[in-house]
Amino acid sequence: MNAAIPPMPHATVDTRLDAPQALMLAEEAIGRPIPLMSTFGLSKIAGEVTGRHPTGFTYKSSIIPFMKMKMNDGYVVAQDNGQGGTRISFHESKRSTMIFGIMLGVIVVFEILFYFLVVHQSAPAVMGYGYGGMGYPMAPAASGFPLWLFILLVLLLVGVTAFQMYEVVTSPKKAVQYFSMRANGGMPAPQAGFPGQAAGGFPPQGGGFPPPQPGGFPPQPQQQAGFPPAQPAGFPPQPNPAFPPAAAPPVAPPAAAPPVADADEKLRQLAELRDSGIITAEDYDKAAAAIAAKR
Numbered sequence: 001m002n003a004a005i006p007p008m009p010h011a012t013v014d015t016r017l018d019a020p021q022a023l024m025l026a027e028e029a030i031g032r033p034i035p036l037m038s039t040f041g042l043s044k045i046a047g048e049v050t051g052r053h054p055t056g057f058t059y060k061s062s063i064i065p066f067m068k069m070k071m072n073d074g075y076v077v078a079q080d081n082g083q084g085g086t087r088i089s090f091h092e093s094k095r096s097t098m099i100f101g102i103m104l105g106v107i108v109v110f111e112i113l114f115y116f117l118v119v120h121q122s123a124p125a126v127m128g129y130g131y132g133g134m135g136y137p138m139a140p141a142a143s144g145f146p147l148w149l150f151i152l153l154v155l156l157l158v159g160v161t162a163f164q165m166y167e168v169v170t171s172p173k174k175a176v177q178y179f180s181m182r183a184n185g186g187m188p189a190p191q192a193g194f195p196g197q198a199a200g201g202f203p204p205q206g207g208g209f210p211p212p213q214p215g216g217f218p219p220q221p222q223q224q225a226g227f228p229p230a231q232p233a234g235f236p237p238q239p240n241p242a243f244p245p246a247a248a249p250p251v252a253p254p255a256a257a258p259p260v261a262d263a264d265e266k267l268r269q270l271a272e273l274r275d276s277g278i279i280t281a282e283d284y285d286k287a288a289a290a291i292a293a294k295r
Helices: 019-031 095-119 147-183 263-275 281-294
Strands: 011-015 044-053 056-064 069-080 086-092 127-129 135-137
Touching (some): 011 147, 019 044, 019 056, 019 069, 019 086, 019 147, 044 147, 069 147, 086 147, 095 147, 263 281
Antiparallel strands (some): 011 086, 044 056, 056 069, 069 086
16 A cells, blocks of 8 residues: 555445445446546546455546546555445545645746736836926836736636646545445435444335326325324314313203193094994993093
8 A cells, every 4th residue: 555645534435235346336436537627528537446455446546638647546445334235435645736736836936927027027217307307207118918918817827727626636525426326326325423324325215105196186195094084174173271162052852742632622522423323322431531531
């Protein structure tokens, strides 16, 4: 291993893949070219494996394809994560930060020299004489290079260099994100340092969303076994202890049976039946006695 590479990892990813598969996927993520927007995608930064060993591999990253400028050195280590999967640790040096820092310093020095040699260059002042013998300095001769154009070039060079430095410095993070997505089914895996999370990204959602109902109505919740059916208008009203429920109205008594016909009227009808010979005198006496007993 290179002694200049820092021992602490800059990223750690847990995956359920075994070690050989995880290392192969890590090599793919390191070697995947990342276009630089600061050069309109014409140049890219990519890694190249320089050595392999049973538990990992070493690599170097470079800007391609024009300059082939070497950026960083790094290595990847695979180990058991104790949960039936593999933990991949990415280590990478910060050589690119030093390179771009030197480039920015050179640009600043060059711009300072250019300013004093070209932009600020002027002819020596010549004394003139005005009215009354008073002397005044003449204006220096212009250099022919406008100051606003110099300032624009400075901002352009420094801005492009700083933007490219940012892209190169963040390229290892993009490689780790690509590896995490590929190794965990397209979803980022939880980073180390957060206990209690299952490896392998986010757990699958159970059942998903129910299919839409015909006619455009929203899906209705399904009734579960052991629970009463849901009310059609949401939750039923809960009793309020501050307001007791109103007393139920009194129940009306059942209507009384129609009154019995007057006994005298019945006796009169029975007498007419006896006189006309329809019933006998004995029948009349029995019926009269029954009506008298009900009074």
